[in-house]
Amino acid sequence: MDRLFELAPEFWVAAAETLYMVALTLLIGGFFGLLLGIVLYTTRPGSLLSNKPVFTIVNVVINFFRPIPFIIFIAAVQPFARYVIGTGIGNDALIFALSIASSFAISRIVEQNLLTVSPGVIEAARSMGAGPIRILRTVVLPEALGPLVLGYTFVLVALVDMTAVAGAIGGGGLGAFALTYGYRQFEPAITWAAVILIVVFVQLAQFFGNWLARKIMRR
Amino acid sequence: MALVSLTDVTKSYPSPEKGGAPIVAVDSVSLEIEAGDVFGIIGYSGAGKSTLVRLINALEPTTSGTIEVGGRTITSMPERELRGIRLEIGMIFQQFNLFNSKTVRANIAYPLQVAGASKAEIATRVDELLDFVGLADKARAFPDQLSGGQKQRVGIARALATSPRLLLADEATSALDPETTQEVLQLLKRVNREFGVTIVIITHEMEVIQSIATKVAVMDGGRVIESGDVFDVFSSPQNPSSARFVSTVVKGVPSPAEVAVLRERHDGRIVTISFRDGGASQSAVFLDLANAGLEFELVYGGINDIQGRAFGHLTLAIRGADAAVDAALAQVGARAEVTEVA
Numbered sequence: 001m002d003r004l005f006e007l008a009p010e011f012w013v014a015a016a017e018t019l020y021m022v023a024l025t026l027l028i029g030g031f032f033g034l035l036l037g038i039v040l041y042t043t044r045p046g047s048l049l050s051n052k053p054v055f056t057i058v059n060v061v062i063n064f065f066r067p068i069p070f071i072i073f074i075a076a077v078q079p080f081a082r083y084v085i086g087t088g089i090g091n092d093a094l095i096f097a098l099s100i101a102s103s104f105a106i107s108r109i110v111e112q113n114l115l116t117v118s119p120g121v122i123e124a125a126r127s128m129g130a131g132p133i134r135i136l137r138t139v140v141l142p143e144a145l146g147p148l149v150l151g152y153t154f155v156l157v158a159l160v161d162m163t164a165v166a167g168a169i170g171g172g173g174l175g176a177f178a179l180t181y182g183y184r185q186f187e188p189a190i191t192w193a194a195v196i197l198i199v200v201f202v203q204l205a206q207f208f209g210n211w212l213a214r215k216i217m218r219r
Numbered sequence: 220m221a222l223v224s225l226t227d228v229t230k231s232y233p234s235p236e237k238g239g240a241p242i243v244a245v246d247s248v249s250l251e252i253e254a255g256d257v258f259g260i261i262g263y264s265g266a267g268k269s270t271l272v273r274l275i276n277a278l279e280p281t282t283s284g285t286i287e288v289g290g291r292t293i294t295s296m297p298e299r300e301l302r303g304i305r306l307e308i309g310m311i312f313q314q315f316n317l318f319n320s321k322t323v324r325a326n327i328a329y330p331l332q333v334a335g336a337s338k339a340e341i342a343t344r345v346d347e348l349l350d351f352v353g354l355a356d357k358a359r360a361f362p363d364q365l366s367g368g369q370k371q372r373v374g375i376a377r378a379l380a381t382s383p384r385l386l387l388a389d390e391a392t393s394a395l396d397p398e399t400t401q402e403v404l405q406l407l408k409r410v411n412r413e414f415g416v417t418i419v420i421i422t423h424e425m426e427v428i429q430s431i432a433t434k435v436a437v438m439d440g441g442r443v444i445e446s447g448d449v450f451d452v453f454s455s456p457q458n459p460s461s462a463r464f465v466s467t468v469v470k471g472v473p474s475p476a477e478v479a480v481l482r483e484r485h486d487g488r489i490v491t492i493s494f495r496d497g498g499a500s501q502s503a504v505f506l507d508l509a510n511a512g513l514e515f516e517l518v519y520g521g522i523n524d525i526q527g528r529a530f531g532h533l534t535l536a537i538r539g540a541d542a543a544v545d546a547a548l549a550q551v552g553a554r555a556e557v558t559e560v561a
Contacts, residue, residue, distance in 0.1 A: 124316035127276055128330035128381075129305040138329070142320040216320075218361060 003187055014177035015197055017091055021163040021173055024095050026156055029102030033155075036062065036103060037110020038136065048122070048132035048140075065104045071165050073101050078169070089170040098162055102155065109151040117143045146217035153209025157202050164198075174198055220290065222385060222417050223252040223275060228284035230270055244270040246441035247284070252434075254384070257411050257418045259432030259449065261425065261464055267441040268421045272387050275419065276308045277301045289384065306334050309378030309416075313390035315370040317362040323373050324349070324358040330380045348376040352406065368399035375406060379416070386410065388420040392427055404430045425468040429453070429525060437461040453523065454495055454530040470521045471532040473560065481518050482561045487538035489561040492551065494522065494531055500554040501533075507554075511547035513539040534560065 004011070036058065042048045043055040068076070074097040078088040081096040117140050125135045141148075164175025174194040182191030230245040245267045252258045260268045273279040274286060281294045293304055317326050327348055331341045349355045352372040362370055371391060378386055388407065392400040408431050410416050420432060428435050428449060436446035437460060445452060445461045453469060456462040465471075472491050473481060481489055492504060501522075508515050515537040522531035537544055548557055 118314075118316070120312060120314050120316040121318060123278060124310070124312060124318075125329070126278055127305055127308070127310040127387075128333050128377075129302040130329075130333045131299075131302060134333065138332075139318060143318065145320065218363070 003181075003185075004189055004193055007181055007190065010181070011177060011193065011197075014172055014174045014194070017166075017171070018160065018163055018173040018175070018198075018201070021091055021095055021098070021166065021171070022156065022159045025098045025102055025159050025163070026152070028095070028099040029106055029159075030152060030155070032099070032103040033106025034110055036107035037114065040107060040111040041114040041140075042132065042136060048135060062104045062107055065101070066108070068101075070098075070101055070162055071168060073097060074165070074169055091166060091171040091173070093169055094163065094166040094171045098159065102159060102162070105158070106152075106155055109155060110148065113144050113147040113151050114140055116147055146213045149209060149213040149216060153206060153213070156205045156209065160198060160202055160205070221251040221287075222254040222256075222289060223250070223419070224287045225250045225274075226285045226287075228271075228274060228286060229282050230267075230274055230279065231282045243441050245274065248438075248441075248443050250436060250443060250446065252417060252419060254417050255411070255415060256434050257407070257420065257432045259428040259435040260419065260421050260438060261423065261428055261435060262438035263423060266438040268438050269389055271438070272389055272419060272421050275385075275387060276305050276310060306330065306381050307383050307385070309381070309383040309386040311371065311374040311378050311386070311388050311391045313393045315362070315367075315374045315394075317370055317373055317377070319362050322359050322361055323354060323365070326362070326373055327376045327380055330377060334381050344380060348379060351379075352376045366399075367395050368402055371395065371399075371403050372406060375403075375410065379410065379414070382414075384415075384417060386416050386418045388418060390421055390423070393422065393424070397426075400424075400427070401430065407431055425464050429468050429523075433526060437464060450525045450528050450530070453525050469523050469531070470519075472558070473519045473534055477519065478560050481534070481536070485516070485518055485536035487514075487536045488544055488559065489518070489534060489536050490548065491520070491532050491534045491558045491560050493556040493558070494529070494533070495556070503554055504551050507550045508535075508537065508547050511539070511543050511550075513537050513544060513547055 039058055040055065040062075043051040043058070045052060045055070074094065077097050077100060078093065081093045082088040085092055085096050087093055121139060121143060122135055125139045130139070163173050166173045167176030167179055174197060178191045178194035181187060182194065226249050228245060228248045229243065231241040231243045234241055248271060260271065262268045270279060274281050275288065277293050277296070285292055285294045287293070288304060288308065291304070293301060296304065318329065321329070324345055327345045328341045331344060336344070346355070349358055352375055354369060354372055354376070357365065357369065362373065365373065374391070391407070392403050395403060404427060407418060407420070411418050420427065422428065432449050434447065435449045435452050436443045437452070437458065438444065439460045445456065445458045452461060453465050456465045478489065494500060515535045517533055518536050519534035520532045522529050522533070551557055
């Protein structure tokens with residue numbers, strides 16, 4: 001326990017690093033995931049801008065990257081990280097890799113949630129003379145907003161999980177903290193301190209996501 | 220000139236199995252819908268009526284044939300131009316298809332925004348429509364806070380927002396209970412009368428046709444098997460399938476089983492007299508029978524009112540001397556159609 005008090009400064013830095021990595025990845029991966037998801041949704045056969053070649057290509061690309069285990073993916077994209085952001089190690093390299101990996105995962109969640117919008121509602125908008133882009137912007141996205149918020153909450157929780165491997169490429173965060181000071185130094189109390197804080201983060205995120213979705217869906 | 224005219228319109232879908240024959244949903248249909256009509260299209264599910272109505276506002280492309288709406292051929296029009304046409308055609312749906320994320324007001328405003336109306340124009344028009352459908356107090360409610368009937372009234376207000384000349388109603392009352400159905404039908408009748416909006420109404424319920432339609436087309440297997448004035452089709456359907464629909468609302472000629480029951484209960488001769496129009500001849504018929512000194516009672520049938528014109532079939536049990544009955548029936552035969560059933 002004493003050791004935990006000694007390490008308190010490092011602990012809070014690690015917590016802040018986790019939040020930083022999760023927040024930035026959610027922003028970047030969330031944005032590109034939304035775009036890809038919209039492309040998947042709108043180009044699928046029978047949809048607003050159905051386009052078989054585009055749909056097939058995007059679909060194949062996503063299916064190519066999705067099954068790669070994240071810890072290997074980090075190593076695999078390291079050369080690109082060096083090229084694009086100037087470093088292949090540390091928190092920023094992790095954000096780079098995780099943003100790419102999560103874009104693909106998020107695109108599927110976005111696609112699934114957009115598909116829950118009733119085709120009848122889209123038909124109604126078409127019958128009023130609305131074009132595909134307008135329907136996407138003013139009907140599909142607003143109608144799917146509640147489920148989308150829940151989907152992003154799920155992603156947020158998954159991102160907390162994935163940032164825990166940052167230590168593998170010299171990054172920080174609560175995962176690295178737990179492994180370095182807890183696991184490797186035989187201090188289960190330290191490991192558990194990190195575990196408990198992560199649980200608190202996840203609970204808060206889930207609570208907020210549920211609250212927001214409920215507010216949007218008015219139930 | 221007709222507001223909507225379909226000439227030899229066919230819609231087929233590629234077969235779900237590879238190399239299979241295409242599925243024909245609408246099979247060489249020709250129809251003329253005049254401005255001001257309430258045109259009913261009736262058929263069982265799968266008869267092709269929902270597909271047909273979606274061809275009229277080009278939500279589905281036509282496979283062959285031509286469709287003209289307001290004198291413009293829509294079957295050869297590019298999608299961008301069709302959007303302009305759709306602004307002039309309102310549509311309401313069985314499942315209402317309201318935007319759940321928008322308030323009642325925003326739902327009704329939506330087509331006006333698509334049409335590019337100004338904020339002030341939208342506000343006045345939406346208020347007018349809310350008053351018309353009697354939902355002014357629900358302007359800020361969301362669709363999930365409304366009853367089925369209220370939802371459909373919002374659907375109607377939304378469909379009328381851009382003041383279309385034509386309103387397509389796809390099974391608009393099929394998800395509603397009988398009382399609410401009448402309420403919505405009366406509202407549609409007002410839309411037709413007060414705004415002169417031509418209505419095409421798709422249904423599988425003959426009551427709907429009976430309540431508001433002026434013309435009717437009966438569909439079966441993708442084809443229109445009979446069409447004409449509602450009164451004509453109801454009073455003397457030409458096709459067995461139409462007759463079956465008519466019999467769901469019109470109690471007409473007793474079936475053989477019913478005749479057997481009547482025979483058991485009543486003596487004398489059992490005769491069905493069919494009145495085709497006006498019903499004014501009824502009193503004359505009864506007078507003929509009474510004057511002949513015959514005893515008779517009404518045992519089956521009814522008189523129906525369609526668009527203010529009456530028709531129906533009355534089955535009577537008549538007692539008296541055979542010769543007297545024959546003479547009286549000959550006399551009655553000059554006024555109405557007489558069929559001896561037992």
